[in-house]
Amino acid sequence: MHILNIAAYKFVALDRLPDLQTAMREALQSRAITGTVLLAEEGINLFLAAPGPAIHDFLVWLRQDTRLSDLPVKESWSHAAPFRKLLVKVKPEIIKMNHPAIQPSAGRAPAVDAATLQRWMDCGHDDGGRPVVTLDTRNAFEVDVGSFKNAIDWRIAKFTEFPQALLKHRDTLQGKTVVSFCTGGIRCEKAAIFMREAGVEQVYQLDGGILKYFEECGHAHFDGACFVFDARRALDPGLQPRVPLSPG
Known part of the structure; x- marks a missing residue:
């Protein structure tokens, strides 16, 4: 390769x-x-x-x-x-959310690294004893290729639907430590900022997304593969194309 x-x-x-x-x-x-x-x-x-x-x-x-x-x-x-x-x-935004007030460059939401998330999922709670849930911020068709086990999936068709979905389900997240995740980190970073501004108290983003998690933790707690928007279509936890590419 x-x-x-x-x-x-x-x-x-x-x-x-x-x-x-x-x-x-x-x-x-x-x-x-x-x-x-x-x-x-x-x-x-x-x-x-x-x-x-x-x-x-x-x-x-x-x-x-x-x-x-x-x-x-x-x-x-x-x-x-x-x-x-x-x-x-x-472009107007590098990831479209249609919420111009969300400006990650003004300050990131707290991030959790892959190893810490794996440890939390091993235990079922964070270091303070709060139950941990993972929240998939990707589109439904991406989730269907693979996701963390028992991740929350609101079946959104595009990322611009995330704010409304969060407002609908916000109360179910209270009392939990919520870790938002996506392919490489960009969507879950905006999502985490929006959730904090919407009143969800304990929110983290998965630093580097699924791809960084695969790199550091492999398949632990993850079912399937990670959808990517190119000819590879999906990467397995070893970061290899699930279906080999034809030379192009």
Whole structure:
């Protein structure tokens, strides 16, 4: 396997987006990297693939921007690139929620790392003795591919439905420690902030999402695979495509 796949996001104030879009497209094209980059005033979200040296060289270039110097990246490997082309887009939000008051760059919700979540699920409660529940913030069709055992699933069809679902079910979460999770962390970060502002007292986000959890904890407490929005379709707990890619 020689194709390095990376997923990364960061909520950070960005300006001069058209200029950044042009520079980033040129940097990626010159390294023959494919995938998708979303840019917004609230931050960056990207999914990219290429041979390892090209990806690492691009990250060196990207991190010269002090706003992105600490961009956390999740990695996995495949035999072929899961993207056929490159897209660099400017969007109103890097993950659409339709709640502009939610600004993660102004302050993150508390995060729990993968090892701590596994320990809590092993015990059934957090370090303070409160019962722990996991809340899947992804779309229903993603959940159907795989999720944490006994995770709360409100069967939303798109992330913009999450706020209304939370308000409907908010009372059922009181008295519990709620850990929101998603594929790579971006949706559950916004979701956790919204839940705290809506009055849910004890909320954490799973830092790095399912992909980081797989990397650090494997299949513990997880049934199935993690849906991804590329040609791999789903990754198993070893971060390998559930159905091998055809060279493309």
